[in-house]
Amino acid sequence: MAAPLVLVVLAAVTVRAALYRSSLAVFIAERVEVASPLNSWKRVVEGLALLDLGVSPYSGAVFHETPLIIYLFHFLIEYAELVFMITDVLTAVALYLAIQDFNKVVFKKQKLLIELDKYAPDVAELIQTPMEMHYIPLKVALFYLLNPYTVMSCVAKSTCAINNSVIAFFILATIKGNTVKKKRVLYDFLLSLEIAFLSAVFLALATYQSLYPLTLFAPALLYLLQRQFIPIKLKSKSFWLYTMQYASLYVCSLVVIICLSFFLLNSWDFIPSVYGFILSVPDLTPNIGLFWYFFAEMFEHFSLFFVCVFQINVFFYTIPLAIKLKEHPVFFMFVQLAIISIFKSYPTVGDVALYMAFLPVWSHLYRFLRNIFILSCVLIFCSFLFPVLWHLWIYAGSANSNFYYAITLTFNIGQILLISDYFYAFLRREYYLTHGLHLTRQDGTEAMLVLK
Amino acid sequence: VCTSRFWFNYRHVANTLSVYRSVKRLGIPDSHIVLMLADDMACNPRNPKPATVFSHKNMELNVYGDDVEVDYRSYEVTVENFLRVLTGRIPPSTPRSKRLLSDDRSNILIYMTGHGGNGFLKFQDSEEITNVELADAFEQMWQKRRYNELLFIIDTCQGASMYERFYSPNIIALASSQVGEDSLSHQPDLGIGVHLMDRYTFYVLEFLEEIHPASQTNMNDLFQVCPKSLCVSTPGHRTDLFQRDPQNVLITDFFGSVRKVEITTEALSLDKDVAGSESKFPDEELATEPLKYAEQLPVAQIIHQKPKQKDWHPPGGFILGLWALIIMVFFKTYGIKHMKHVF
Numbered sequence: 001m002a003a004p005l006v007l008v009v010l011a012a013v014t015v016r017a018a019l020y021r022s023s024l025a026v027f028i029a030e031r032v033e034v035a036s037p038l039n040s041w042k043r044v045v046e047g048l049a050l051l052d053l054g055v056s057p058y059s060g061a062v063f064h065e066t067p068l069i070i071y072l073f074h075f076l077i078e079y080a081e082l083v084f085m086i087t088d089v090l091t092a093v094a095l096y097l098a099i100q101d102f103n104k105v106v107f108k109k110q111k112l113l114i115e116l117d118k119y120a121p122d123v124a125e126l127i128q129t130p131m132e133m134h135y136i137p138l139k140v141a142l143f144y145l146l147n148p149y150t151v152m153s154c155v156a157k158s159t160c161a162i163n164n165s166v167i168a169f170f171i172l173a174t175i176k177g178n179t180v181k182k183k184r185v186l187y188d189f190l191l192s193l194e195i196a197f198l199s200a201v202f203l204a205l206a207t208y209q210s211l212y213p214l215t216l217f218a219p220a221l222l223y224l225l226q227r228q229f230i231p232i233k234l235k236s237k238s239f240w241l242y243t244m245q246y247a248s249l250y251v252c253s254l255v256v257i258i259c260l261s262f263f264l265l266n267s268w269d270f271i272p273s274v275y276g277f278i279l280s281v282p283d284l285t286p287n288i289g290l291f292w293y294f295f296a297e298m299f300e301h302f303s304l305f306f307v308c309v310f311q312i313n314v315f316f317y318t319i320p321l322a323i324k325l326k327e328h329p330v331f332f333m334f335v336q337l338a339i340i341s342i343f344k345s346y347p348t349v350g351d352v353a354l355y356m357a358f359l360p361v362w363s364h365l366y367r368f369l370r371n372i373f374i375l376s377c378v379l380i381f382c383s384f385l386f387p388v389l390w391h392l393w394i395y396a397g398s399a400n401s402n403f404y405y406a407i408t409l410t411f412n413i414g415q416i417l418l419i420s421d422y423f424y425a426f427l428r429r430e431y432y433l434t435h436g437l438h439l440t441r442q443d444g445t446e447a448m449l450v451l452k
Numbered sequence: 453v454c455t456s457r458f459w460f461n462y463r464h465v466a467n468t469l470s471v472y473r474s475v476k477r478l479g480i481p482d483s484h485i486v487l488m489l490a491d492d493m494a495c496n497p498r499n500p501k502p503a504t505v506f507s508h509k510n511m512e513l514n515v516y517g518d519d520v521e522v523d524y525r526s527y528e529v530t531v532e533n534f535l536r537v538l539t540g541r542i543p544p545s546t547p548r549s550k551r552l553l554s555d556d557r558s559n560i561l562i563y564m565t566g567h568g569g570n571g572f573l574k575f576q577d578s579e580e581i582t583n584v585e586l587a588d589a590f591e592q593m594w595q596k597r598r599y600n601e602l603l604f605i606i607d608t609c610q611g612a613s614m615y616e617r618f619y620s621p622n623i624i625a626l627a628s629s630q631v632g633e634d635s636l637s638h639q640p641d642l643g644i645g646v647h648l649m650d651r652y653t654f655y656v657l658e659f660l661e662e663i664h665p666a667s668q669t670n671m672n673d674l675f676q677v678c679p680k681s682l683c684v685s686t687p688g689h690r691t692d693l694f695q696r697d698p699q700n701v702l703i704t705d706f707f708g709s710v711r712k713v714e715i716t717t718e719a720l721s722l723d724k725d726v727a728g729s730e731s732k733f734p735d736e737e738l739a740t741e742p743l744k745y746a747e748q749l750p751v752a753q754i755i756h757q758k759p760k761q762k763d764w765h766p767p768g769g770f771i772l773g774l775w776a777l778i779i780m781v782f783f784k785t786y787g788i789k790h791m792k793h794v795f
Binding site: 051052054068070071074197198201256260263264266 | 763764765766767769770771773774777781784785
């Protein structure tokens with residue numbers, strides 16, 4: 001499988017290099033859908049220039065990147081294009097390897113459940129075969145690398161690519177956790193510590209970069225518990241022990257990373273500039289998210305309340321989803337990633353591209369998706385309408401912000417409906433697997449599954 | 453300075469341009485004149501005689517032409533620009549023609565016309581300058597030694613209110629009307645359709661037509677120009693801040709560029725060695741700092757670049773800590789025994 005992957009990588013790199021050299025690069029770099037105040041390249045350059053002039057880059061509300069990014073780009077700023085292309089390639093390779101391992105896990109689990117006779121007799125057509133699962137990792141890498149959103153994000157040199165790669169490495173570390181070579185260890189929990197360590201480190205790094213991957217703690221924990229065959233009961237001692245270990249690993253690595261960042265500039269300035277900025281949303285530049293319009297028209301004394309409401313909205317779906325999807329943590333991770341990229345305070349199309357890369361993993365759900373045609377049309381049309389209405393609003397002056405916000409709303413509704421459609425299809429397939437394909441009601445007529 | 457725009461304020465532009473012409477005629481070059489006009493008359497679509505601005509009825513005198521050098525035109529005539537010109541606080545990129553390069557030996561004439569009220573003057577129909585701001589600007593000029601003597605003439609309604617607040621020395625002020633009175637315009641021209649001049653400026657110009665560079669007319673004559681019978685409004689003046697007697701102040705001190713020239717028929721040899729002449733008067737020579745003009749044009753700043761700051765480098769402790777952490781994580785996940793393979 002390496003050769004097609006290499007071909008895909010080469011194609012992606014060519015496309016990006018070609019776009020870098022063309023005149024479109026400047027046009028794309030300044031689009032608000034691609035570059036938000038958190039991750040635009042102009043601000044990175046500005047922050048580094050301020051640093052060269054002897055001023056802290058966090059003074060003044062220009063620079064909102066973490067100190068590790070300062071360190072990374074201080075030496076690599078001349079090779080920025082190369083860095084971003086390599087980052088994209090690394091993300092794709094990480095996703096490829098992760099999905100490869102995930103497929104093995106899925107297949108093993110499926111085999112186990114078939115042997116245990118947990119499936120109904122007539123669901124043979126729903127079972128995934130290795131044949132069709134063979135090309136899924138390649139498709140995932142393809143979806144990520146050649147997605148127009150990713151390409152635009154890379155050409156704009158938005159640091160969203162770095163965030164995506166950290167999350168991808170985190171997913172790889174989590175999924176690969178069980179295949180670390182088992183060494184001779186004395187105690188069981190030491191082994192589990194080894195497994196979870198890299199995953200916790202990458203999760204801490206992802207949370208440090210942008211606050212929202214905090215919510216990915218739950219699916220990662222559920223996955224690792226599943227791998228350890230620890231049942232998820234609230235009274236189980238091993239469950240709490242493992243949770244405590246993972247949580248403490250995660251928190252400790254986060255604290256270590258933050259303290260290390262303090263030593264870069266010898267100040268804690270970066271905390272209000274990065275996390276305070278993400279949480280309190282002071283910059284209301286239009287983007288593809290939902291925050292800017294609301295807060296632009298809101299009265300001052302309500303804004304604190306609504307900021308809290310909007311931010312809780314991002315974190316809120318974790319618990320119900322954890323309860324519902326505790327058997328399927330990787331799907332939970334996908335849904336959580338989607339929720340983060342829809343409801344975060346400054347979303348860009350790079351975030352959308354990350355969760356869209358996972359769609360081939362659930363291509364077997366295709367027959368249960370109800371609205372996929374309409375939703376894909378909505379998403380494609382909205383993507384094209386964004387620059388049109390921006391031009392009408394800002395340059396031609398014949399539209400106003402309501403038009404652009406309408407497209408934002410439609411785009412986000414499209415994304416939400418996409419996720420809920422996949423959610424419905426997933427649950428429906430699970431139900432069919434255990435209860436058989438032809439459901440009958442009590443009086444013998446054919447029944448329909450409804451998501452309540 | 454003409455502070456109005458739009459076609460019906462034709463007379464203000466004509467006022468300013470007429471004063472400009474007189475001042476040029478009496479010898480002041482363009483490099484010493486800052487002319488601020490909205491400059492929308494000559495090429496206005498409503499002008500029946502394009503490229504001209506007339507100041508006398510029957511179109512006798514065209515005060516616009518090839519040799520009119522407008523320094524601040526159209527939307528550049530703002531209160532901010534006016535005050536910056538006066539006080540000299542101008543961005544380094546401003547060209548010389550837009551600067552008032554005066555020093556402590558310069559006599560300055562300021563002529564302003566437009567629409568005004570009690571204590572303010574309207575600029576371009578969108579902002580105002582108050583008499584307090586103007587007085588403060590003049591005080592700044594005095595403290596920066598930007599003028600020797602200043603003559604301020606204003607032709608607006610209630611113009612005397614503009615000089616009420618001056619408190620800097622060496623200023624004479626003239627206004628076309630008192631507080632509560634309106635200044636009136638002089639003559640409409642039926643061919644062009646607007647009033648061509650204001651009364652006060654018209655009579656001032658008639659007065660100035662008789663001045664030539666050698667004339668000995670003094671300020672008191674200027675104060676008598678345009679009595680109430682001709683002007684309908686009562687012109688006012690203020691001389692209490694002025695140190696000399698207005699009787700002794702020549703009109704050409706302000707309106708013209710008159711230099712004292714001595715013609716000699718002997719040949720003077722300029723000696724390279726000036727030390728000899730200096731030693732004749734040792735007791736008269738005091739060790740004084742050479743006198744120089746105030747720095748108007750910050751040439752040094754423009755020519756010499758600022759030295760480049762030292763580049764920032766991340767502290768060594770940070771780099772050490774970061775890479776130690778990375779190596780620790782690497783070996784924790786992949787096992788210490790791999791170190792054997794590395795070495």
